[in-house]
Amino acid sequence: MSFIEIRQLTKQFRQAVKEPGLAGAVKHLFSQKYVDKTAVAGINLNIEEGETVAYVGPNGAGKSTTIKMLTGILIPSSGTISVGGIDPYRNRMENARTIGAVFGQRTQLWWDIPISETFSLLKDIYEIPEALYKRNLDQFIELLGMEDFLHLTARKLSLGQRMRADLAAALLHNPRTVYLDEPTIGLDIAVKQRIREFIRASNKEHGTTVMLTTHDLGDIEDLCNRLVIIDQGSLIYDGTLAAVKDRFARERVIHFQLESADLPALREALDRMPKVTADRLERQHVSLRFDRFHITASDVASAVMRCGEVVDFRIDEPGIEHVIKQVYEGRISLDEQHAGKQTAAGTEANRR
Numbered sequence: 456m457s458f459i460e461i462r463q464l465t466k467q468f469r470q471a472v473k474e475p476g477l478a479g480a481v482k483h484l485f486s487q488k489y490v491d492k493t494a495v496a497g498i499n500l501n502i503e504e505g506e507t508v509a510y511v512g513p514n515g516a517g518k519s520t521t522i523k524m525l526t527g528i529l530i531p532s533s534g535t536i537s538v539g540g541i542d543p544y545r546n547r548m549e550n551a552r553t554i555g556a557v558f559g560q561r562t563q564l565w566w567d568i569p570i571s572e573t574f575s576l577l578k579d580i581y582e583i584p585e586a587l588y589k590r591n592l593d594q595f596i597e598l599l600g601m602e603d604f605l606h607l608t609a610r611k612l613s614l615g616q617r618m619r620a621d622l623a624a625a626l627l628h629n630p631r632t633v634y635l636d637e638p639t640i641g642l643d644i645a646v647k648q649r650i651r652e653f654i655r656a657s658n659k660e661h662g663t664t665v666m667l668t669t670h671d672l673g674d675i676e677d678l679c680n681r682l683v684i685i686d687q688g689s690l691i692y693d694g695t696l697a698a699v700k701d702r703f704a705r706e707r708v709i710h711f712q713l714e715s716a717d718l719p720a721l722r723e724a725l726d727r728m729p730k731v732t733a734d735r736l737e738r739q740h741v742s743l744r745f746d747r748f749h750i751t752a753s754d755v756a757s758a759v760m761r762c763g764e765v766v767d768f769r770i771d772e773p774g775i776e777h778v779i780k781q782v783y784e785g786r787i788s789l790d791e792q793h794a795g796k797q798t799a800a801g802t803e804a805n806r807r
């Protein structure tokens with residue numbers, strides 16, 4: 456049995472349908488209409504203890520809803536969840552003792568209490584032994600650089616300070632699992648780095664299982680050994696980031712700086728070349744996107760040189776950000792991976 460087991464997990468929300476304007480609002484008072492919105496549509500997922508999983512997808516894909524069901528905040532419409540043998544919703548108290556959660560958009564700190572006192576209250580709530588509390592607190596203060604704002608109330612903290620304090624509060628009791636929903640949103644790069652280092656250290660030192668939702672590809676690259684992509688409530692990929700990169704980093708963009716170019720001739724030449732598209736087509740700047748498995752960079756360059764005088768050129772590989780965006784937008788299908796052809800940890804786990 457895996458540490459986290461999710462079976463056929465589904466969540467539907469009832470959403471009120473209102474016609475626009477005041478008339479619509481009044482009409483709704485007398486005859487309410489609702490539609491059922493499926494936020495999570497039959498997800499199956501196994502996660503082993505100590506894994507660091509990025510749970511990503513476009514806006515509205517169902518990420519936060521899944522995390523809320525895992526933390527026991529929301530009850531599934533159907534399906535089951537087991538986290539370390541516990542059903543998070545039915546055993547909310549027991550579950551809460553073994554997990555930590557950070558929701559980047561909302562703080563869990565007491566607004567009007569100094570951060571140091573919040574930590575001390577959490578010690579009592581979670582019944583953290585004195586020695587462990589002291590050791591964790593000292594380490595967290597140092598790793599997260601919190602010394603300067605421990606005496607301030609949450610209300611007075613900057614976003615970056617607040618996120619660090621939230622993270623420390625979530626991990627003070629050494630939870631076996633942490634759910635991080637956008638933990639680096641809106642933060643500058645220095646604070647992001649600190650937070651990522653802190654999460655890495657916790658995973659390494661305590662074997663904490665980490666499930667992270669993020670729109671920041673840097674978070675995934677720095678922290679996660681497994682990538683799960685969800686779209687419209689369903690899993691569309693479960694594997695490694697490296698596997699996505701290997702398979703899809705086939706696209707290249709070649710940029711030319713030209714003295715001048717015969718654009719109509721170049722357009723005609725491009726029409727004859729498969730899998731080559733123009734990102735930019737101007738007399739002095741041409742950027743062409745091509746599939747390196749279909750055509751070589753030198754063939755693309757030769758075609759451009761026949762239509763103009765090339766002064767300089769450069770070839771770019773697409774970042775993983777671009778690849779994932781294309782997956783979201785449905786331009787790249789990951790069905791092959793999802794069918795289990797790859798051997799990534801996730802798919803292996805899901806076969807068991």
Ligand SMILES: Nc1ncnc2c1ncn2[C@@H]1O[C@H](COP(=O)(O)OP(=O)(O)OP(=O)(O)O)[C@@H](O)[C@H]1O
Nearest residue numbers: 468469470492494513514515516517518519520521
């Ligand atoms: N309490 C709710 N009531 C009604 N619909 C909801 C509720 N919570 C979420 N939804 C809907 O469920 C879908 C999934 O929402 P969810 O917040 O899980 O997406 P997400 O992947 O976390 O998106 P984002 O990246 O924008 O945070 C969305 O269409 C959303 O409008």
